[in-house]
Amino acid sequence: MTASVAMHLSDGVLDAPTSLLFGAIAAVWLTLAAARGRIDIDDRTAPLAGLLAAFLFAMQLLNFPVLPGVSGHLYGGALAAILLGPWVGSLCLSVVVVIQALLFADGGLTALGANVTNMALLGTAAGFVVALAARGVARRSRAGLLSVAFLAGLVSTVAASAGFVVEYAIGGQADVSLGGLAGVVIGVHAVIGIGEGVITALAVGAIARVRPDLIYLVRTSEARQPAAVAS
Amino acid sequence: MTASTRRLALLAAVVIGVLAVGVSAFASAAPDGLEWALRDGCSESSGELRGTCPAQHEREHALGDYALGSTGLAAGAGAALVLLLAWGGVALLRGRGARE
Numbered sequence: 136m137t138a139s140v141a142m143h144l145s146d147g148v149l150d151a152p153t154s155l156l157f158g159a160i161a162a163v164w165l166t167l168a169a170a171r172g173r174i175d176i177d178d179r180t181a182p183l184a185g186l187l188a189a190f191l192f193a194m195q196l197l198n199f200p201v202l203p204g205v206s207g208h209l210y211g212g213a214l215a216a217i218l219l220g221p222w223v224g225s226l227c228l229s230v231v232v233v234i235q236a237l238l239f240a241d242g243g244l245t246a247l248g249a250n251v252t253n254m255a256l257l258g259t260a261a262g263f264v265v266a267l268a269a270r271g272v273a274r275r276s277r278a279g280l281l282s283v284a285f286l287a288g289l290v291s292t293v294a295a296s297a298g299f300v301v302e303y304a305i306g307g308q309a310d311v312s313l314g315g316l317a318g319v320v321i322g323v324h325a326v327i328g329i330g331e332g333v334i335t336a337l338a339v340g341a342i343a344r345v346r347p348d349l350i351y352l353v354r355t356s357e358a359r360q361p362a363a364v365a366s
Numbered sequence: 367m368t369a370s371t372r373r374l375a376l377l378a379a380v381v382i383g384v385l386a387v388g389v390s391a392f393a394s395a396a397p398d399g400l401e402w403a404l405r406d407g408c409s410e411s412s413g414e415l416r417g418t419c420p421a422q423h424e425r426e427h428a429l430g431d432y433a434l435g436s437t438g439l440a441a442g443a444g445a446a447l448v449l450l451l452a453w454g455g456v457a458l459l460r461g462r463g464a465r466e
Contacts, residue, residue, distance in 0.1 A: 143398075145424040145425065145427070146424070146427065146428070148404065148421075172456075176456060176459060176460040180460070181454075181460065182371065185449040185450065185452045185453025186375060188452035189382045189445040189448050189449035190378070190381075190382050190385070192441075192445045192448045193390065193445050196385075196390040197385065197390055197393045198393040198394040198398060199394055200396060201399065204402070205398070205402045206393075206396040206397065206398050206399070207399045208398070226452075226456070226459075227456075230455065231452075238447070239444060240427035240429045296399075307420060308420065309420045309423055311418060311419060311420060315406070315407075319403040320403040323399040323402060323403050324399050346371075
């Protein structure tokens with residue numbers, strides 16, 4: 136088993152001011168998420184958030200091969216957003232990233248802000264925006280729901296990796312071509328994103344079959360008829 | 367929590383435990399996507415990165431050997447910890463919201 140995890144940045148890759156900047160961005164985002172997330176919380180949310188955080192922690196250890204000599208794994212931004220909404224989903228993912236950095240040496244301590252920004256903020260937000268834009272499709276049929284979950288998973292992975300490229304453009308330590316780095320980072324995460332999309336769709340599909348009412352994306356707003364996606 | 371939710375939560379906890387403790391031992395040991403991309407431009411020779419690439423600036427984690435590592439049991443303990451923190455944190459947020 137590998138100890139390194141996709142999109143978990145180590146210490147030293149970004150300079151100190153950039154690390155501080157993204158630490159501040161992450162702190163502001165988490166404060167906002169805690170404030171706004173309260174309205175999304177009901178009886179089901181806390182147990183689901185706990186179980187999802189544990190599931191994501193376990194799945195982030197399960198690296199699957201994507202190219203010769205390269206692996207990837209589910210990171211869960213879109214899954215968290217689809218099941219819990221963007222705010223609570225984001226908090227849930229942050230718990231995973233923080234515990235990995237503090238107790239498992241997985242992701243640097245100075246890079247924690249960048250890692251939270253990429254995964255809990257950018258990835259979760261991008262996955263949710265895609266899912267929200269296609270919510271009509273997700274509600275229409277099971278195939279629609281799975282397709283939307285796949286697409287949200289794919290986009291969230293690419294968005295999180297693009298976040299790293301922006302951070303590197305601001306305060307990367309090595310003198311490398313930014314265009315070349317962007318191509319490699321985003322390119323490999325587009326491939327990993329296919330796996331992310333497949334696992335996101337499988338997980339959402341499994342929950343839709345037994346408890347569609349747990350899926351935030353299809354149960355909120357006017358159409359509170361989640362049973363439609365279970366058939 | 368309803369009986370149905372309790373059953374589902376129990377089943378999910380068992381699946382997570384199996385994933386964390388057992389199946390994770392079979393995960394690919396190849397570098398992950400980011401680590402691989404950060405090494406682009408370098409070649410590895412006797413443990414050292416030669417050339418120019420972002421990974422050359424990576425520093426050892428501050429926790430060093432004190433980190434819990436990634437054995438199956440540590441992974442299981444980590445999964446249990448994040449379960450408690452996320453569950454408790456969200457429950458706390460809800461409680462605070464209800465009081466306001």
